Amino acid sequence: MKVLLSIKPEFAFKIFDGTKKFEFRKVIFKNPNVKTVVVYASSPVQKVIGEFEIDDIFSFNPQALWKITKKDSGITEDFFYEYFADREIAHAIKIKNIKKYVKPLSIKDDFNVFPPQSYVYL
Template identity: 25%
Template structure:
């Protein structure tokens, strides 16, 4: 895992929950992300949860019209059609990252813990790269037996979702 590229994205709690529950198999974006298949995506869950929950691997990337993306990925997006197409409204093309190998951390890292590792850390609006010099790199490339759970987490209380 240390040889792969690593990035960190921020997701709303319900989208992160859908990824870790196996409902959502893609990440939909309004603009392309310059990443390659095999990239490790670390998932920070925004407030009120406020934790780095786990990661997924990029299996494939797709750029197409919103309608074409909906036809191909709507059923694995965790979104209803109006929400999917509304998010991409006004764009000629949208961008999809197909996710695989989703894993939750044994112990999610709180925003406070992340800031203790990297002073001044703020969750990204789009994404950040985590290269070998980044303060998070050693923590995120520890052996899998230390980092990850065998089962998907019961991450969020459904009553707290926006």
Template identity: 35%
Template structure:
């Protein structure tokens, strides 16, 4: 699996319907409860069960940290999530992150998580990839 961009990479667990929306270009922002580090340039998309594979990656176009209400106002049309699910996800939190997606690339062949994370264990949310794996 070749490296798509310089900078730091993460593997992110994403429910299959959202992973597909990212790869299809419909989902332009990924909502998270905590932001990525500023130097992250690439997010590898691990589609959770039943897929359980890395299906592609996207280049980060920016990180937006704000109150969930502000994130909804800014990204509701490009987040591919309804308001009820969004509010449920952010219930009890005062800050969230919107990861803007520049460009998504689907892998020709989905990959096992162990190709990027030696433990072979998918992250609960996301995990930083050791740069030596990318060379």
């Protein structure tokens, strides 16, 4: 099963250039059968630019999660802690087998969905 995630372009592109090996989320999808993440680069790009497989999902308190992921996070420590402010549990999707599309796809025309706030099952 696949899930489509909205990701800010600066972070989405870091996934596909290999400098960001974790995608951080405040809320993680409930379905354990999700194996692939389709990446929608949000505004101003507004295109589906590729996908990756889920290697693992880590769910810990923010301090423990940062300790595990900081080397390959692709974000600053300040940004990480701002994002997870007031959260007891933080989630990180470990990325593997990235596949950038040769031609970006339209979220509406190619997937028949609207840009999600967080994620949408495909």
